[in-house]
Amino acid sequence: MQDPFYHKEKRRKKTRMLAADAWLDSALYDFFQSLGRGYTNMQDFSSRFRVYGIRRLFVEILSDGLSFFAIGCVLMAGLALPAFDATATGHFNKAEDIAVTFLDRYGNEIGRRGIRSDDSYPLDKLPDYFVKAALATEDRRFYDHWGIDPIGTLRALMSNAQGENSTQGGSSITQQLAKNLFLSSERTLERKIKEAFLAVWLEWHYSKDEILKLYFDRAYMGGGNFGAAAAAEFYFGKKITDVNLAEAAMLAGLFKAPTKYAPHVDIAAARARANLVLSNLVDAGFLTEGQVTAARRNPATPIDRSAEANSPNYFLDYAFDQAKAIIEASGSTSNTYVVRTTVDPVLQSYAEDAVTSVVREQGEAYKVSQAAMVVLEPNGAIRAMVGGMDYGKSQFNRAIVPNRQPGSAFKLFDYATAFEMIPEYDPDTIVSGATQCIGNWCPQNYSRNSVGRISLISAFQQSINTVPVNLSIKTGRQPIADFAHKIGLTNDFPVTRSLALGAASVSVIDMASSYAVFANHGYKTPAFGITRITTLRGDPIFEAEPDANRERVVSDQTVRYMNRMMRAVVENGTGRRALIDGVPAVGKTGTTSSYRDAWFCGFTGNYVAAVWFGNDDYQATNKLTGGTLPTTAWQKFMAYAHTNIEIKPVEGVDFQPAPFVIANAAPAEGQPALPAIERPPGLKPGAADKLLAVADMLKSALGGSSSEASLAVAPAPATPAKSL
Template sequence: MQDPFYTKQKRKKGSSLLAADAWLDSSLYESAQRMGRGWTRLQDAFSVFRVSGFKRLFVEILSDGFSFFAIGCVLMVALALPAFNATALGEFNRAEDYSVVFMDRFGNEIGRRGIRSDDSVALADMPDYLIKATLATEDRRFYDHFGIDVVGTLRALVSNAGGDSSTQGGSSITQQLAKNLFLSSERTIERKIIEAFLAVWLEWHYSKDQILKLYFDHAYMGGGNFGVVAAADYYFGKKVQDINLAEAAMLSGLFKAPTRYAPHVDLAAARGRANLVLSNLVAAGFLTEGQVSAARRHPATPVDRAVDANSPNYFLDWAFAEAKKIIEASGTTGNNFVVRTTIDTTLQKYAVDAVVSTVHEGTEQYDVGQAAMVVTDTQGAVRAMVGGTDYGKSQFNRAIVSTRQPGSAYKIFVYSEAFEQLGLTPKDVITDRPVCIGDWCPQNYGRSYKGSVTLASAFAQSLNTVPVTLSIKTGRDTIASLSHRMGLQADYPVTRSLALGVASVSVLDMTSSYAVLANHGYKTPAFGITRLSTLDGTVIYDYDPDAPRERVLSETTVANMNSMLRGVVTGGTGRRAQIEGVPAVGKSGTTSSYRDAWFCGFTGNYVAAVWFGNDDYHPTNNLTGGTLPAIAWQKFMAYAHTNIEIKPVFGVDFTPEPTIVAASDAEALETEQEQRPPSLTPQAARKLVVLADMFKSDLAAGGGKVEARASVPTAVEGL
């Protein structure tokens, strides 16, 4: 029998659930009723806007129009976001590269590199017919539209629909400028929409004249030229202010298709396009047929832009790379720069003549096809650079790549470290005998041994066992470290054969390394730029010749090394490098299998390193550094030291003969040399050497006639 209390509680709980269910049902019903009444009231309220018949059709069309307009606005804003981002940055597209004008050490222009760009000419200074020709061909309503030429766009659409494949387009000058300043050259609908937004933005922020000036300065004109100023100079060798109507028409025809109508690519097409521009001038009412008839009869002729064989092109390529490093490090904006270099065009001609003539003389006998040379003064300024025998055939600069082994020319690092670390001198005796490091046992060139020899003699004869013995005593790591401090920049493995020059070096770095010995032991890196400035003269970089230099070698070591290098030239493997009346010093180098042959050395005036070999690394026919490289080195130095003051070499017991100059002409000659760069060609220099020998013989035989004939060399120097 159930408990009465339990039964009572159960009934009470059931009643509560029933009450909750009833409340929920009634609440839902009342809510539905209220919603129905609300909807009815809403329908009643909107019934006053109900239309029928023709009015309904009009309202539906208007309603859908507003809907699509709203959707279109949202879509256009989404497409315009890239344009907003482009203008928010406030930066125009940078040109693909820098434009650099190079000057030699005397201030004469010697070449250009990179793009050609120049924005220095104001719009008011440009020829009126150039402006009119551009407007007549590109955008006749430029001064009337708001950035988008609606009429021109419709005309282009009709023309394209009719199958017209001409270069006539629908983009206004402002739209073209927007593309040049902010966008890429891709042809898509999205880009055209962004271009339109940017064109309107340009019209809001710039005047018409400013837009036209920007267009003239930033348009690509073919041949690596940006802007009409650079194009006028490149194609016609003129300032843009000086071009005639025919030349202006040819330039104006380049805007739409510069690669197709560039005169150096297709002169006939360029002239045909220019004739169309002249017709546009007449059709637009800017000029009459009579005014353009002379330009039709005498079309423009571009200047020849073939590679100048006398231009120091290898040097310019290297200097351009160095200039870009300076510009980027400075954070300078802009693209147009002027660089004053260290190159001496006369010495450059000497170097090219010495290298090319020597290669040609030895090609058949030694099976050698290439050579390179770098010349600096004793402070590191590059005076000449030859990166190969023919720049027109190969622009690969063999003077700056660290891919060759120097052979025995590397031994200056071994002996210098031995002098520094062990306190040795050239007169110290060492035993030339077999030596091994593990299972590697190097041999001398003649496979024989000299026994007890002085270090000076071992160096002059280029014995191999002696530097290997020294490397064991000093440690090879210290030798490698010294080589990098002296000038070698490329990293290379420190192997057992390091003392024999098994390392990757460049001709440029070897020149810098030998320059340390020419410069009393101070670090002397090669450099080719003394000043870098913008077109308006703002100086970005200025070389400081008085900047402190790091001492790499002691003066004692330098004197010892220089005396031994002198012994190489006077009685060792470098005898072919001797120059009468000049204290020449140097070291030859030959690698295994005769793949590379070197001669590196210096005088009191110049430092030079020469390399001979083949691009494909195939061995030469027993070519050694003491033959062709030494001959080329001697040829250059003989030219370079003609009629100059011969300076002594530190540590070398040699007294140069004084240059004979009449006392009355000495001051005038000195002034002339300061104001005018040397202009002797290699051929003239050879004749001058012959004449000098004749004068010496006559002077020696004439005795008292010295003063009477002393002024003759001065007259010859002006040849």
């Protein structure tokens, strides 16, 4: 019999459990009832704001607008981060504290760089009419906007659309200063976005007067001058504080197009521009017509700077950077220096003409807008450098920045590596041209046709893609990259499976240095542009020794093999437009995928030159190949450069240069005197245009006959070349 106490305790526990269950059920019921009543109350409350009809349309627009605004804020923050990274260090693009005078290879002055100690004046010391002229021309609402001027931008766009010759641009002064302080001059959408954010940052951190002062000190004013004070000294031989109204108007007209309107380049254009600036002063209400009348009647007259009009500005920027590094390493405390350079002003002038004339005449057809060229002697001395079409519009030096792919011009490294690593290979070695896939990547030839067995020289001559890829499989891709770095490429690039076809970022100057190794008998040939640096008092700082510590980086046999193969490219391959009568020209063409870059790199026994054509925004050209415009520009330059000089042979090339006859030399007894041979002058672009216009008129007058009125600058090949 069980204990009664046990049954009583059991009933008590059961009762407590039933009570707990009842409480839980009741609580849950009450909670959900309260939740339902709360939801009903919320619906009743919200129903008071429910709108119908046309009002609902506005509510929906507002709601969507707030959503898009939130998305836009996140997007703007993402775009702003790269721009504000430029301000993180707290440093601007350095304002130079040294002055350098540059001399060419013959000792003649070709330009200056650096900011002089007297190149900065307080804003209140500058002539009032100069400040007003700059504001009226560049940014009339400067003191009213917040860094970006939508009204001014819209006004400029409308003027451009109507074809008006407006002197007021779309970028505010703050935006232009942001570019000068933090960014490069590369014309890309990314740079414009950064520029806009940095303009707002400047407005937050600096007063309007401080921004204007920095702008006057940093703006490029043509002739290699940075800052209004330096420009006043250069153009008028006086301090900025002493310029008159006519001179101030001419200076203010330089900010947007310093090369086009520089008075030492085109005085008529400079005066026309200054007259428009004076009109802007009147339109903006800063001066009256009566106040500017005297300036209109007596326009500014600059100092004669004709000898400096064609300064090699891209080269001077490059040489200035090199000089600063050398001076800093030397520990010199002087403020002024004289730098003797390697540049040849005659060759520089024709290099510029060769590149610009080709782009001017055929660039539109091929949809190409930019080009660059570097010319070296076989020992690496830079004789000419062209960094773009117009230094005044863009100081971005396309000749030295390693941001373009070389295409088939890179095959020099593929074949040379194979010759160095596989002793049994020579140009006549037969190899397989069949496509070998690397993973899921199967390279194709330019013609889209496959080839069977083919000699190395024929594959190189025809720019076959499958052969160098097959060679890279045999030698390995890393040895090719190591070889390229060893002989001249200075920037790092990923070693990818498409490296053999030129999938690497290179610079024009590095490609010229690399090809120069084969012109210099296999010795390393880094490009250099400075031979001597002294202080203004003559104290030596630096003396170049290009032949000291010569390092052989390519075997003599490989040099002969590669030179023979590059000669085949020019004689019967993709580079036939590079042929020069009486000169052993060799080289290699290059074209990248989608026709974004076109190259020709080559040399003679006298000079090495690399030429690049393309667009700054990487836009594809109209099927431009290395065998067309780049080779044409290269040939134009080389044909001129080899006039009236001794033609040197190229190692490994079976070619006998024409004998060199010294002009005006005394004739042998009984022989008639030889006529003097003079180097023909190069035509400037403007002169060439005028001659072509005259030719057109002659053709019309002669009934369409072209033979009497044709103008030939350089010989063209008999057969067009299809190339890579």
